[in-house]
Amino acid sequence: MSGKSIGNYPVTYKHHILFWVIYFIFNTLRWGSYYDDYDYSLKSNIIGFPIHMALTYFNIYFLMPKFVFKKKYITYAILMLLSLYAMLNVKFYLTYYLLSTNVWPEGPEAIDTLTFNYGVQMMLGELYVISFVTAIKITIDWLREHSMLHELEKRQLATELRFLRSQVSPHFFFNTLNNIYSLSLTKSDKAPEVILKLSELMRYLLYATDKRKQKLRKEIECIQNYIDLERIRFDDSLEVDVEISGDLDGKVIAPMLLMPLIENSFKHGASQNIGQMKISLNIKVEGDFLYFELTNNIPKEKGKSTLPTRSGGIGLSNVRKRLELGYPAEDYELRLEEKNNNFNVLLKLRVSKK
Structure with a gap:
């Protein structure tokens, strides 16, 4: 995903906004039906989505070009884990103080402290979001590169x-x-x-x-x-x-x-x-x-x-x-x-x- 219109696969800021709006609505409805509480789901996603976006763009525009593309995989993995851990703390305290002291309502029991199981679940969930958006970015880059290569050959x-x-x-x-x-x-x-x-x-x-x-x-x-x-x-x-x-x-x-x-x-x-x-x-x-x-x-x-x-x-x-x-x-x-x-x-x- 890029802020510029390039080649035959243009991705502008409008596409970014549209993607996150659709994803936000989907996630709100999904967890709202799960909790049977759409108000809580909306507030939870309002807290979570800025974190999703920050980590996602940090990954695709900084970590990957700086480390993955240069084959510094160990450094990349360490920085990604540190980023996820920082996200975990931010999300926990924002949820605890702004939304509910039970920070994990979908969990097996009420949680009001930062436990290991809660941390693993939140980090895996965040990793899913990052991977999903990164896959889209890689696919668009591949299509654009393929299109540009084809145009160059022509x-x-x-x-x-x-x-x-x-x-x-x-x-x-x-x-x-x-x-x-x-x-x-x-x-x-x-x-x-x-x-x-x-x-x-x-x-x-x-x-x-x-x-x-x-x-x-x-x-x-x-x-x-x-x-x-x-x-x-x-x-x-x-x-x-x-x-x-x-x-x-x-x-x-x-x-x-x-x-x-x-x-x-x-x-x-x-x-x-x-x-x-x-x-x-x-x-x-x-x-x-x-x-x-x-x-x-x-x-x-x-x-x-x-x-x-x-x-x-x-x-x-x-x-x-x-x-x-x-x-x-x-x-x-x-x-x-x-x-x-x-x-x-x-x-x-x-x-x-x-």
């Missing part, structure tokens, strides 16, 4: 996903600008068309990558624009087969999730190959899932490129990390394999709206 996840998405865009633009650089060296007439395609891609990236999910159709249009750029760059030396089937409407995907896979096939397949280059892309939607299959031939001999050396390695690891952070394990399956001198990427991904 924020860390969102931050990491934003970082990964921002990692995609510069890497993609870097490689595309290299394409324009290559065409400009040869003063190709294709350069204006490439710039136009690039502007369409930039528009998509500006408005799509801030969203957690994007329409699948938009993502595929982005991929097609990128492939068109690469077709212009490689001309007749590149053969790209693209097949898209299934119902794309109403399907969503993490933006720029597939692009690094496409880019990787050109980077490590087409750009390093000599002679005829082939890339095959098959995108199929069946039910709630997207089936993505990408194949490029593995370079037999690395050619000399006029392009500046490009940094690699972040594409596939980026996709893996984004899948891990953005999708439950049962919603995707990614396989990479080399077979018959080809590099294959196979991805099964849930694209239905949940």
Whole structure:
């Protein structure tokens, strides 16, 4: 219990007051029915409850943080016993002088002195109250800490996903600008068309990558624009087969999730190959899932490129990390394999709206 409103489990002073009022009424009715004397029960609880509250708050806000949380258990136990003994004396004399000389009406006989049995019963009763309130405090603290930890994990996840998405865009633009650089060296007439395609891609990236999910159709249009750029760059030396089937409407995907896979096939397949280059892309939607299959031939001999050396390695690891952070394990399956001198990427991904 705390005097502040924190996290998703706020506990204010109003909650403290409400708790003690309800507990006071409950206790008054309980012992009033037991004594068959509600007036005595009311007066007894008026005396007892300030003691309950003082000991309870002393325990949860001083003794526990100071000793229990620091694993000083023996010191804590000694101070708790001393506190209970002090409570016992205060309650006995207040009851004796303000309420009744029979300080233990529920006991086996009338008591007007501080006896051992009376002391044990009062201390155990007080310990019950302290334990009850402390349990509530610990439960609320645990719920608050769990909630804050969950919120922190969500924020860390969102931050990491934003970082990964921002990692995609510069890497993609870097490689595309290299394409324009290559065409400009040869003063190709294709350069204006490439710039136009690039502007369409930039528009998509500006408005799509801030969203957690994007329409699948938009993502595929982005991929097609990128492939068109690469077709212009490689001309007749590149053969790209693209097949898209299934119902794309109403399907969503993490933006720029597939692009690094496409880019990787050109980077490590087409750009390093000599002679005829082939890339095959098959995108199929069946039910709630997207089936993505990408194949490029593995370079037999690395050619000399006029392009500046490009940094690699972040594409596939980026996709893996984004899948891990953005999708439950049962919603995707990614396989990479080399077979018959080809590099294959196979991805099964849930694209239905949940």
